[in-house]
Amino acid sequence: MRKLSDAEQNKIKVLTKYQVPFTLIEPTETGLKKSIMDATGAVRSFLEEENIHNYESQLQGPKNKVLMPAVIYEGLKIIKSTASLYRPLTKNGDPRIWFYGLSNFADPNDIVAIIYYDNSFQVFNLTKMDVEGLISSSIGNPLQELILEINTTENEVALELLAILRKLASKGPIPSMVDADTSVGRTLETALGIDINSSKQPDYKGIELKSFRGKRNNRKNLFAQVPNWTLSKFKSSQDILDAFGYDRGDDFKLYCTVSAITQNSQGLSLKLDSDIDQLIENSNNPGIGDFVVWTLDKLHNRLREKHKETFWVEADSIHKDGKEHFQYKLVEHTKKPITSQFDLLIDQGIITLDHLIKRNSKGKVVEKGPLFKIRPKGIELLFPPSETYALI
Known part of the structure; x- marks a missing residue:
C-alpha cells in the first residue's frame, strides 16, 4: 500500500x-x-x-x-x-x-x-x-x-464495570483479604464476586483486571506462560528448579527475575532470536547454555488474548488497626496491545520474566509462572493511548 x-x-x-x-x-x-x-x-x-x-x-x-x-x-x-x-x-x-x-x-x-x-x-x-x-x-x-x-458497543462493558468500581470505591477502604503482595488484586476481585483462579481468560466479560498499590514503582503482571517444552533442552519446571534452585526454610525454590539486559545472581538471562522468532532463556553455565524456549508467536497471542482490553486499577494502601486496607481510586483503560512492541520491550529490559517455582517438604513442585511483567513506564509503549478514570 x-x-x-x-x-x-x-x-x-x-x-x-x-x-x-x-x-x-x-x-x-x-x-x-x-x-x-x-x-x-x-x-x-x-x-x-x-x-x-x-x-x-x-x-x-x-x-x-x-x-x-x-x-x-x-x-x-x-x-x-x-x-x-x-x-x-x-x-x-x-x-x-x-x-x-x-x-x-x-x-x-x-x-x-x-x-x-x-x-x-x-x-x-x-x-x-x-x-x-x-x-x-x-x-x-x-x-x-x-x-x-x-x-x-465497544465501551458498553467498560462503562458497566466502571460504574461497579465507582460504587465499590465510594464505600471507602476495603480490608485486605490476605497478607501478601497479591492481596490488592485478590481483594478487588473478591469484592466484585470474581472467582480467583488461574484461568487464562480475562476477568470481567472480556476485560482483564490488574490492580496495584499506588506510589510504588512495581512491575505489573502481563500474563503467565510456560516455555515450549518440545523445543526446549529442559522439559519441565522441575528441571529448571533442580538446576538453579536454592534452599529457603522448608522449601527448595527458585524465585527470581530474568532480563534481557543483565544476568541475575543465578547467571540467567533472556535473549531474542528474531531470525527464528524465539525468546530464549540462557544460563552462563557453559554446561547448560540455552535451556528453555518460547515462540514469539505464542507470546504475542497470549498478550492479545489476555489484554485485548484491560483495567489497570490503582489503590492507596492504608493501615488501620494493624491491618492493610485498599482504597481503589484510579483506572487506566487500555486496549489492543501493539504486539510488535512486545519484542522491543523484552530486548530493552522493560518486560521481564519471573520464575516462581518451589518444591515443598513433601516433594511437590509448584510453578506459579513463569510470569511476564512490565515496568510502569512500558504501559504507554505497549498499548495505544489510554483513557484514565477517577473512581472517587
Whole structure:
C-alpha cells in the first residue's frame, strides 16, 4: 500500500479515537477495471482476528466463493452492496476480495476503509470522505450513526464495570483479604464476586483486571506462560528448579527475575532470536547454555488474548488497626496491545520474566509462572493511548 497522506493519517486517528476496528486497502487501476483486489496480509489478518473469514481454510475456485452483505458509504447516503471473498484456481489461489459497485466510488490508488459491523462489511473511501466532519456534524448521517454505534458497543462493558468500581470505591477502604503482595488484586476481585483462579481468560466479560498499590514503582503482571517444552533442552519446571534452585526454610525454590539486559545472581538471562522468532532463556553455565524456549508467536497471542482490553486499577494502601486496607481510586483503560512492541520491550529490559517455582517438604513442585511483567513506564509503549478514570 502507498504511503498515507497527512489528511488520511488524521482520518485514521479519528477512527482510532472512536475505537473502531478497521483495515485499509488500495484498489489499483487494473483492479477497478477487472473488479478485483488482492486481499493483502493486513486485510487477511483483520478478517481472521475479527472472526469474519479465514482464507487458509477456503478452497480454490468459483464454487467456493463466499458472498457476504456489504454497505458502501458516500456522503449522506449508503448503497447496499455485496462482498466477494475467494481464491482463484490460478496464481496459487492468491486471496481476493471485492465489493460490488466499488468502482463507482473509488479512483485508482484511493485508500478504502473496511469495517465489519452488524454482520456486514461497512466500506467507505477514506481518501475522499470528510470523516471527522461527518462524525461531528450536527446533521445526522449514516457514517456518524455507524461510528457512534460502534463506539457505544465497544465501551458498553467498560462503562458497566466502571460504574461497579465507582460504587465499590465510594464505600471507602476495603480490608485486605490476605497478607501478601497479591492481596490488592485478590481483594478487588473478591469484592466484585470474581472467582480467583488461574484461568487464562480475562476477568470481567472480556476485560482483564490488574490492580496495584499506588506510589510504588512495581512491575505489573502481563500474563503467565510456560516455555515450549518440545523445543526446549529442559522439559519441565522441575528441571529448571533442580538446576538453579536454592534452599529457603522448608522449601527448595527458585524465585527470581530474568532480563534481557543483565544476568541475575543465578547467571540467567533472556535473549531474542528474531531470525527464528524465539525468546530464549540462557544460563552462563557453559554446561547448560540455552535451556528453555518460547515462540514469539505464542507470546504475542497470549498478550492479545489476555489484554485485548484491560483495567489497570490503582489503590492507596492504608493501615488501620494493624491491618492493610485498599482504597481503589484510579483506572487506566487500555486496549489492543501493539504486539510488535512486545519484542522491543523484552530486548530493552522493560518486560521481564519471573520464575516462581518451589518444591515443598513433601516433594511437590509448584510453578506459579513463569510470569511476564512490565515496568510502569512500558504501559504507554505497549498499548495505544489510554483513557484514565477517577473512581472517587
